[in-house]
Amino acid sequence: MRRGRDVPALVDAARGGDPRAVARLISLVEDGDPALPEVAAAMAARAGTAQVIGLTGSPGVGKSTTTNELVRALRARGGRVGVLAVDPSSPFTGGAILGDRVRMQDHATDSGVYIRSMSSRGHLGGLAAATPQAVRVLEGAGCDVVLVETVGVGQAEVEVASLADTTLVLLAPGMGDAIQAVKAGILEIADVFVVNKADRDGADATYRDIQGMIALGERAPGDWRPAVLRSVASRGEGVEEILAAIDKHRAWLVEHGELVRRREARAAAEIEAIALATLRSRISSLREGTALSKLAAAVASGELDPHTAARNLLDGLEVQGS
Amino acid sequence: MRRGRDVPALVDAARGGDPRAVARLISLVEDGDPALPEVAAAMAARAGTAQVIGLTGSPGVGKSTTTNELVRALRARGGRVGVLAVDPSSPFTGGAILGDRVRMQDHATDSGVYIRSMSSRGHLGGLAAATPQAVRVLEGAGCDVVLVETVGVGQAEVEVASLADTTLVLLAPGMGDAIQAVKAGILEIADVFVVNKADRDGADATYRDIQGMIALGERAPGDWRPAVLRSVASRGEGVEEILAAIDKHRAWLVEHGELVRRREARAAAEIEAIALATLRSRISSLREGTALSKLAAAVASGELDPHTAARNLLDGLEVQGS
Numbered sequence: 009m010r011r012g013r014d015v016p017a018l019v020d021a022a023r024g025g026d027p028r029a030v031a032r033l034i035s036l037v038e039d040g041d042p043a044l045p046e047v048a049a050a051m052a053a054r055a056g057t058a059q060v061i062g063l064t065g066s067p068g069v070g071k072s073t074t075t076n077e078l079v080r081a082l083r084a085r086g087g088r089v090g091v092l093a094v095d096p097s098s099p100f101t102g103g104a105i106l107g108d109r110v111r112m113q114d115h116a117t118d119s120g121v122y123i124r125s126m127s128s129r130g131h132l133g134g135l136a137a138a139t140p141q142a143v144r145v146l147e148g149a150g151c152d153v154v155l156v157e158t159v160g161v162g163q164a165e166v167e168v169a170s171l172a173d174t175t176l177v178l179l180a181p182g183m184g185d186a187i188q189a190v191k192a193g194i195l196e197i198a199d200v201f202v203v204n205k206a207d208r209d210g211a212d213a214t215y216r217d218i219q220g221m222i223a224l225g226e227r228a229p230g231d232w233r234p235a236v237l238r239s240v241a242s243r244g245e246g247v248e249e250i251l252a253a254i255d256k257h258r259a260w261l262v263e264h265g266e267l268v269r270r271r272e273a274r275a276a277a278e279i280e281a282i283a284l285a286t287l288r289s290r291i292s293s294l295r296e297g298t299a300l301s302k303l304a305a306a307v308a309s310g311e312l313d314p315h316t317a318a319r320n321l322l323d324g325l326e327v328q329g330s
Numbered sequence: 331m332r333r334g335r336d337v338p339a340l341v342d343a344a345r346g347g348d349p350r351a352v353a354r355l356i357s358l359v360e361d362g363d364p365a366l367p368e369v370a371a372a373m374a375a376r377a378g379t380a381q382v383i384g385l386t387g388s389p390g391v392g393k394s395t396t397t398n399e400l401v402r403a404l405r406a407r408g409g410r411v412g413v414l415a416v417d418p419s420s421p422f423t424g425g426a427i428l429g430d431r432v433r434m435q436d437h438a439t440d441s442g443v444y445i446r447s448m449s450s451r452g453h454l455g456g457l458a459a460a461t462p463q464a465v466r467v468l469e470g471a472g473c474d475v476v477l478v479e480t481v482g483v484g485q486a487e488v489e490v491a492s493l494a495d496t497t498l499v500l501l502a503p504g505m506g507d508a509i510q511a512v513k514a515g516i517l518e519i520a521d522v523f524v525v526n527k528a529d530r531d532g533a534d535a536t537y538r539d540i541q542g543m544i545a546l547g548e549r550a551p552g553d554w555r556p557a558v559l560r561s562v563a564s565r566g567e568g569v570e571e572i573l574a575a576i577d578k579h580r581a582w583l584v585e586h587g588e589l590v591r592r593r594e595a596r597a598a599a600e601i602e603a604i605a606l607a608t609l610r611s612r613i614s615s616l617r618e619g620t621a622l623s624k625l626a627a628a629v630a631s632g633e634l635d636p637h638t639a640a641r642n643l644l645d646g647l648e649v650q651g652s
Contacts, residue, residue: 045641053632275639279636280643287613304598305597307597313367313371315371322608
C-alpha cells in the first residue's frame with residue numbers, strides 16, 4: 009500500500025464513516041493495490057448488508073439528474089447512500105464524469121452521502137473486478153444503499169449493471185434507445201425501465217415500444233415482469249414511483265429466493281474476475297523474463313505457431329499459491 | 331471444428347487462393363474454434379511474408395473510401411491484397427461495417443482481393459488475439475499486403491492498429507480529431523497521418539495541429555518522424571503519396587531492424603492474448619463444477635472474502651499441458 013497508512017486503521021476509519029478513508033480504500037481498489045485482499049477480508053463480515061441498485065442508459069437520458077433525485081428520496085428515508093459512477097467505455101473520460109457530478113453538489117455537505125467516480129484506468133475488463141470491490145467498501149463503510157451508475161449502453165455497461173440487486177434502465181424519447189436496448193442485451197438485465205423526460209415529444213412512443221418488447225419477451229410463470237415508468241427527473245416527477253418499483257422488485261427478490269441467487273452469481277463473477285486479473289498479472293510478469301521474448305522471436309520467424317508458443321508459456325506459469 | 335471439413339484440406343484450399351476456404355478459416359478464428367492451433371501450425375511457415383498496414387480513424391473520416399483507393403493502387407502493383415475491417419468498440423455493429431463494405435464493390439470481382447469484416451462477437455479483448463490470427467490466415471493464403479482497418483479511435487483501436495508494420499491514422503477537418511488523437515494515444519502509434527477531405531474548410535488547421543503535436547513529441551535521433559499527408563480519397567487524390575509514405579516507412583523499418591522488432595512484439599502480444607484466452611476458458615469451465623458455486627455462496631454470506639476465494643479457485647486450476 010502507498011503512503012504508509014496501515015489497512016486496519018483505514019478500514020476502522022471507513023467503518024466510522026470517514027469519507028477520506030472510504031476514498032483511499034476505493035483508490036486502492038482502482039489501482040489493484042496488493043493490500044486489496046486484506047481490505048476485502050476486513051469488509052467480508054458486512055457482506056450483503058447494502059442494497060445495490062444499478063442504473064444505466066445512453067448519454068443524455070438524464071442519469072445523473074435521476075441519481076441525484078433518487079439520492080434525495082433515499083436520504084429522506086434516513087439510511088446512508090453511496091454512489092459509484094462508472095464509465096467502462098473509455099479510460100479517458102474520468103474527468104468528464106467528474107464534471108457531471110457538479111449537478112450532485114446538492115449532496116456535497118450531506119455526510120450521509122458518499123459519491124465517487126470510477127474509471128477503468130486503462131485496465132481492460134478491470135471494472136468487472138473493481139466495481140463489486142468498491143461496492144464492498146461502501147457496504148463496509150455502512151452504506152445502506154449503493155447506487156452504481158454506468159455511462160452508455162454496451163456490453164461492459166450490461167456487465168456492470170448486472171452486478172446489482174435491481175437494475176434500472178433509463179431511456180429518453182426519440183433516441184432510438186428501445187432498439188439499442190434490445191441490441192445490447194439490456195432487455196435481459198432491466199428490472200425497471202424508466203422513460204425519463206416524459207414531458208417531451210415521443211415519450212409515449214418510447215413507452216409503448218418498451219412495453220411491446222417486454223410483451224414479446226419469454227417469461228416463465230412467477231418470473232419478474234420489468235416495470236415501465238415515466239419520469240421528469242429534472243422536476244423530481246416520478247421519483248417516488250421509481251423507488252416504489254425498486255421496493256416491489258426487492259420484495260419479489262426476497263420472496264423468490266432470487267436475492268441470494270443474484271448475490272451468489274455476483275460473488276462468482278467477482279471471484280472469476282479477481283482470479284483472471286491475478287493470472288493476467290502473472291503473465292505480464294513473464295514479459296520481463298526471457299521466456300516470452302524467445303517464444304516471440306520463434307513465432308515471428310515462423311519456427312513456431314503462436315498457439316504452441318502460448319502452451320509453452322503456460323507450462324512455465326506458476327498458478328498455485330500466491 | 332464444425333461442419334466436418336478437415337483443417338488440412340481447408341488450409342490447402344486457402345493456400346490455393348480459394349476465398350471460401352479463407353472465409354471459413356477466419357470464421358474459425360472469430361469463433362475461437364478448438365482447431366485453431368492446427369490452423370496456426372499450418373500457417374506458421376509463411377509467417378512474415380505479408381506486409382501489414384493498419385488504418386484507423388474516427389467514424390466519418392473516410393476510412394473505407396481510403397482503403398478502397400489503397401487497394402486499387404496496391405492491385406495496380408500486382409500483389410494480392412487482404413482487407414480486415416475490425417470494429418473493436420461494439421459486438422453489435424458487424425452489420426453496419428458490412429453495409430459500409432458496399433463501397434468496396436469495386437473489388438468484388440477481383441480474385442486478387444479478399445475483404446472481410448470482423449466483429450468481437452462479444453468476447454471482450456478477443457480481437458487482440460483474433461486479429462493477428464486472421465492476418466496469419468490471409469498471409470497463409472498468399473496475400474502480399476494485409477490492410478487492417480479499425481473503426482473509431484480508442485484504446486482497443488490503438489491496440490489493434492499497433493499490430494501493423496505501418497500504422498496510418500486518418501483525420502478529417504473540423505472533427506477535433508487532433509485532440510482526440512492525443513488523448514487516445516494515437517500520436518504514439520501513428521507512422522503516417524493523413525488529413526483526408528483536404529478540400530474542406532479547416533483542413534489546413536488540422537494539418538498544422540498535427541504537425542505541431544509531432545514537433546512537440548520527443549524523439550531520439552534516428553527515430554521515425556511521422557509523415558503528415560493530405561488526401562481527397564473520394565477523388566483518388568493523394569493516394570499515391572500515401573503509398574509512397576508507407577514504402578518509405580517500410581524501408582526505414584528494415585534499415586533500423588525495426589521490422590523484426592515490431593513483428594516480435596506483435597508475436598509476443600499474440601502469444602499473451604492466446605495464453606490469457608486459454609486461462610479464461612479454463613476458469614469458465616470451472617463454472618460447471620461445484621468449486622466456484624461453493625466459494626460464491628461463502629463470499630455472498632460473508633464467510634469468505636473474494637480474494638481468498640479467488641486464490642482457492644486458482645489452487646484448483648490446472649494450467650500445465652492442455
